[in-house]
Amino acid sequence: MKNRKTRLAGLLGASLLLAACGTSGTSSSAPPGAQGFTPPKLEALKALGQPEGQLNVLAWPGYAENGSNDPKVNWVTPFEQQTGCKVNVKPFGTSDEAVTLMKTGQYDVVSASGDASLRLVASGDAEPVNTALVPNYADVQPFLKDKPWNSVGGVSYGIPHGWGANLLTWRTDKVTPAPTSWSVMFDANSPYKGKVIAYDSPIYIADAALYLQAHQPDLGIKNPYALDDKQFTAAVNLLKQQRPLVSEYWSDYLKESQALKNADAVVGTAWQVTVNLTKGEGAPLESAVPSEGATGWSDTWMVAAKSAHKTCAYKWLDYIVSPKVNAQVAEYFGEAPANTKACAEMTDKTLCDTYHANDAGYAAKIAYWTTPIPQCLDGRTDVKCKDYGEWTKAWTEIKG
Known part of the structure; x- marks a missing residue:
């Protein structure tokens, strides 16, 4: 492994x-x-x-x-x-x-x-x-x-x-009090600037959309994988705002584990396997599904x-x-x-x-990864939603 x-x-x-x-x-x-x-x-x-x-x-x-x-x-x-x-x-x-x-x-x-x-x-x-x-x-x-x-x-x-869920994960010796919201990763004034680690994939745009669904209800987001122009722009802008907070984007969970173990990152989104591995190697780590819910697979x-x-x-x-x-x-x-x-x-x-x-109740709280397509997955027929190709282009822009 x-x-x-x-x-x-x-x-x-x-x-x-x-x-x-x-x-x-x-x-x-x-x-x-x-x-x-x-x-x-x-x-x-x-x-x-x-x-x-x-x-x-x-x-x-x-x-x-x-x-x-x-x-x-x-x-x-x-x-x-x-x-x-x-x-x-x-x-x-x-x-x-x-x-x-x-x-x-x-x-x-x-x-x-x-x-x-x-x-x-x-x-x-x-x-x-x-x-x-x-x-x-x-x-x-x-x-x-x-x-x-x-x-x-x-x-x-x-x-x-x-x-499983994509969990909010943090080092208990560096992040206090224990966070209950994804705001610790998305708020421009987060005290953990430069110590945030986030998933490296276009599908991570859904995490931003899920956060906005809870914090900006006027956007009308019902499904984080069904985003019209306005909703998509808001999610992308939130991730661009987050960019200076991020020390690293991960696609290899072993590298994320190492970053958390070394305290190069102190808070981020992680899989349960990463949490288990990192805690098993002695790092003071905890994780949770925050108040806004979580994406997952x-x-x-x-x-x-x-x-x-x-x-x-x-x-x-x-x-x-x-x-x-x-x-x-x-x-x-x-x-x-x-x-x-x-x-x-x-x-x-x-x-x-x-x-x-x-x-089943816990499972229902997870917004499972789903391929974004033009036909809005939330049932709307009066607008077109952004497809995965557009998510991919936006992700490249977000990372700069």
């Missing part, structure tokens, strides 16, 4: 205009969803065949461990032994990188966050998933199924894997439309969300597992409480 290479965000080539995909003139096996676009015509696998002997996995770091980072952390080798599918793992550091790599056609499955999944659906890089071929899907939390980031028009495009395992190893792909989907393996991944990565039976398999029985794994 400590040898993980840094993956940089800001890959402009990854931006996909979903509206263009929705008007390609092709019919679809799925009707238009609330997302406002019609996916390309692709069929889900009808039945499993003989395992093809190989599987190329594109995954967030920590999702497909084979013992190379930590010999004690290995759920890939047992899968290979059970199925005969030799696994090749390619980790990625941002959703933009994942989308770009999927377009190469070299991968069979991908663990996609909501800011990547719709792009993969709209472009035809990911196909519908036949959940009947994934027995463990029956035990996935109901509040993770049939969501805007993993389904279109009532058709499932993947298997929920794990979820609900990751989905998706099957590549061009996959030549679809039986192995489905074997992986079922294996990775099985109770024992889902528990292993969640415990190692630092997130809530998707499988309702996974908590019983945890080594540390307190972790599911820490991650609110069975708390």
Whole structure:
């Protein structure tokens, strides 16, 4: 894990205009969803065949461990032994990188966050998933199924894997009193100027929008991923205002952990895995979901439309969300597992409480990463919203 290479965000080539995909003139096996676009015509696998002997996995770091980072952390080798599918793992550091790599056609499955999944659906890089071929899907939390980031028009495009919040995180020896609002990161007069660390991705614009939703209600923001011109400009301006406060933008959580450990940064947005790792190495760190709520992720395992190893792909989907393996991944990565039976398999029985794994109310407070598209995701039809391509351009400007 400590040898993980840094993956940089800001890959402009990854931006996909979903509206263009929705008007390609092709019919679809799925009707238009609330997302406002019609996916390309692709069929889900009808039945499993003989395992093809190989599987190329594109995954967030920590999702497909084979013992190379930590010999004690290995759920890939047992899968290979059970199925005969030799696994090749390619980790990625941002959703933009994942989308770009999927377009190469070299991968069979991908663990996609909501800011990547719709792009993969709209472009035809990911196909519908036949959940009947994934027995463990029956035990996935109901509040993770049939969501805007993993389904279109009532058709499932993947298997929920794990979820969590992007937490407000601070060093308790440097930040007092304990913050209860994101204002500690966004207020121009924050006493922690030059010591703030923020996520390096266009999707971070949603964090600013969520803050404005609470503090400037006159903007009318209902969904931080559905921003019209005025709302988008306000969020971008807030991030430009924040820029002098920021010491570093992170895309590698190990680098963020190091910055917090060394007190190069004392407050920021972080994943639970970062908090666990940094506290485990002795740093006085705490985290919380502030009063405004938080953005977060609900990751989905998706099957590549061009996959030549679809039986192995489905074997992986079922294996990775099985109770024992889902528990292993969640415990190692630092997130809530998707499988309702996974908590019983945890080594540390307190972790599911820490991650609110069975708390549908907590899950509802998270604004999950979702790909911004022109068709406003909050249901408005009288305006157009800014799409991910425009978010990407703005992010480049914000960082200067």
